[in-house]
Amino acid sequence: MYEELASVEQEKDRRNQLWAELAKKAEASSAPASVLNELKIFYGGRGIWVDKATTQGVGNSEYGVTVGLLHSGAAYADDLFDDGAIYHYPKTRTPGRDRSEVEATKAAGRHRLPLFFTIVPQRGQNRIVKRAWVEKWDDYLGLFFVSFGDQPEQPETDDEIGEDDFVLTIHRSSEERRVNRPKRAARFKYDVLQYYGESRCSMCSIRASQLLDAAHIVDVSAGGSDHKRNGLILCASHHRAYDAQLIAIHPNTYEILAASDVSLEDLGINSNSLAHLLKKPHIKALSWRWDRWQARSKFEGEPIAKDNS
Template sequence: MAPALTQHDELRRRILSVLATVPSRSLAATEAASTIYEQYVWTADDHEPFPASEGMPKWRKRLQIQRDRMANDGLVERSRDQVWTLTSEGWAQAQQLRTDDDADLQRERERREELWQDLRNEGGPEKVTKALIRDLGFYSGQAGIYANMEATRTAAHPNGIAVTVMHTGKSYSDHLSSDGLMYHYPSTERRGHDQNEVEAARAAFMTAMPLFVITPEPGNLRTVHRGYIEDMDDVNKVLLVTFTNGEMPPPPAQEELESFTITDDDGTATYSLRKNRPNQNRFAFQVFKRYGESCAVCNVSSSELVQAAHLISKKNKGTDDPRNGLPLCANHHLAFDKDLWTIDPDHNLHHKTTGPSLDDLAINRRSLAHLPRHPHPDVLDTIWQHWTKKRTK
């Protein structure tokens, strides 16, 4: 079981690690605390109010206490202006922690590569027995997301680092393809276990640790896929695993900072594992993360019925950038592809003059104003020009 509270030695480790990533080795107290909170996993007890602190959560107050202890130990400078700054001794400790952490993670990566090679030596990874998978150490117990606690649990990762995702296709509307898996977070009656599994997956994501997905085969056999957790969506509670035998490059920059091209052409191999390799799961994951999992133009919200639709279609070389997509139910996706309705550059919806009305199509939205974000303006301009040209013919 994970500790009820994050222990003080781990709090110290987190303070050192975060301050060491800043060129100045210094952060305002509020910024330091916020950064530490965002970068690490916290227990339910960490979020409880600290006694006699006017509702301040325990994690925040205990960080302050640990920072004061570190000042007494000469690891951070004493300051009256609410700034946390590493001393030279604190910097040296932070570097040693990083070296130790890197060594531990590298050993775990090597252990997983040995697992993978052992499986291949036994005739895998396709259509192998459940007994072989368990004997080699890929999986144990009943968890949907398995972390070998003995091998992967550390102070930095109290719930371990996910080793295996078990995909049966029975309990959740997951999407499996040859390129990867969209896997819904576990939702069972096992109190605490579900969240521990999610945090073990998050540890694999944050450390870029390879992991394995086990899928069923006829005859009670199994196939094992090697890959990485490419992204996690805590709103829709879905993670994206991309299958690869190589290394996964770092995540791309935030999309608002990226250039946008309407079409995907065979070009340079930048982000070859992420951007240029076709992966419908990746496109769907990013569309749902950007807009939500409900149909953009009606009330359908079932994940089994909502699809990630390209606004500029793939047959017209439309990009797999999520800004060229919308979540649409199967009916409205088909109606859009048949030009029965469209979207103008101001996000308003229009129906085909000689066809059914928006009401007839059961479209109960008149614009995309309700969405948290919108398609790229270049996409909307393009599909509107296509629409108006067809209307004048």
């Protein structure tokens, strides 16, 4: 056990030294690929770089421990945020290697080892390199949550995660309220995806993760919290429709209602309620949104909803 811990600490020191050497050779915000290859911060053509020759056996990991993750900047662009990223498990024609890379990335998370998250803004451009930490993963969804920063986030315990911990609103800075990219955007999307347990729009059949958002029910501009039950998985179109108050969800029945000048069919919504969801958003969040939708409809002198039958 002592040798295992020592090996992990040695690997952490090695990675810290690599970060220091990178700072001497290039800016982390504009690092040439040649420098990353030279230091072996990232190497090879796949999205996950393990450097198995160096990391195999660290923490008793037979697969090694991931050193770097590559994000092309194009694929899954909506899963890349200022505070972190949602990183998808590899799915290639070599499933055995995919599995070993996934296990090596989990090992980086278990041992709290930093890794190098490399972003390629456009083909031919220098890379952006962020110090990153694997915080969570979900085998069913095939997703990692990776945070950016000098230190990993404090891991949550089961005692800290309960159904009674719901917070409707929080204090947000004026900047957070002004832009719809809250400080913890990456974690929020990951937590909402994991809570509902599927990568699919709650209102239609779209499953392509590139088109899915985590939508706040109590929106950011009103101080809505980043609690998972203040969120819904919506495709980009239905997220936009929800924010524009073209649709609302009844807090008691989970029925989806359309504004008076459109129908659910017009909006491409093929489910008339959220009853199919195994887990539901919080009634306090739905009630807050419902009250404001009703108030707006009354102010505009319109019927609250159109008969969608």
